[in-house]
Amino acid sequence: MPFWKALTATLLLALLAGCSTVRLVESDVRSYTQWPASRQPGTFTFERLPSQQANAEAQAKxxxxxxxxxxKAGFRLAEQGRGEVTIQVGLGQTYYDRAPWDDPYPWHPWGGLYYGRGLRPGWGMGLSWSMPSPYYVFDAAVLIRDAKTxxxxxxxxARHDGRWADDPIRAALFEAAMKDFPLPAVNPRRVRIEIPRDAGNAAAPASGASAPAP
Known part of the structure; x- marks a missing residue:
């Protein structure tokens, strides 16, 4: 394919991606089930680990x-008393200053022919700088127990990594974790969740939240 055609195709794809109204959140998911085939989801109560109880505000979020x-999976939060099942949820978040795909050597020497003012050829030497980018890793967990037994x-x-951190992405991890409930599924598997592009704002760099449920 001629260079100019390849360049045109690349620019067109970038333009289409920029005009998209949704964001795609991809997560690696592992699920394990002992859910009885005839049982319906029913009501539930959130259950908290001692570490989650110690940070109640963050856990409530x-x-x-x-x-x-x-x-969406069919559960209903019990309004009073204890539900038919208890559910523990956890979300870990880790922030890195530099993404794994960033260049570990940001300063690069360059040199070669260039065209200056008046399109006069010349020769130059210098240094170029590639900016590091923030990078987040999320780990979401859901654990469901029978309330009686x-x-x-x-x-x-569900595990997701990428450049952005906002609440719609965090919520999408739980949707990915519950995607195949209650059926057994291939482990690990890649689950894709679409969220509106304008939903939420990218978060500032932050350390992790509460630990995932065991």
């Missing part, structure tokens, strides 16, 4: 982010 995914019925983990 994580539970709010997980709630739409749980409701305390038997673990379902366990799922």
């Amino acid at each position: 994580i539970e709010r982010l997980a709630l739409p995914a749980l409701e 305390q038997q673990v019925l379902y366990e799922s983990h």
Whole structure:
């Protein structure tokens, strides 16, 4: 393919991506099920680990982010008393100053022929700088137990990494974790969730939230 055609195709794809109304959140998911085939989701109560109880405000936010995914799977939050199952949710977030794909040697010498003012050829030497970019790794976990027997019925983990950190992305991880509930699924698998492009704002660099459920 001629160079100019390849360049045109690349620019067109970039333009189409920029005009897209959705963002694609890809997560690596592992799920393990002992959910009885005849059992319906029913009501649930959130259950917190001692570490999550110690940071109640942050954990409450994580539970709010997980709630739409749980409701989509058929669960209903018990309004009073204990639900038919208990659900632990966790979300870990790690921030890195530099993404793995960033150049580890940002300063590069360059030299060669260039065209200056008046299109006069010349020769130059110098240094170029590639800017590092922030990078986030998220780990979401969902653990479902029978409220009476305390038997673990379902366990799922979703992992996502990328340049952005906002609440719609965090919520999408829980949707990915519950995507195949209650069926057994291939582990690991790649799950793609679409979210509106204008939903949420990228977060400032931050350290992790509460630890995922075991």
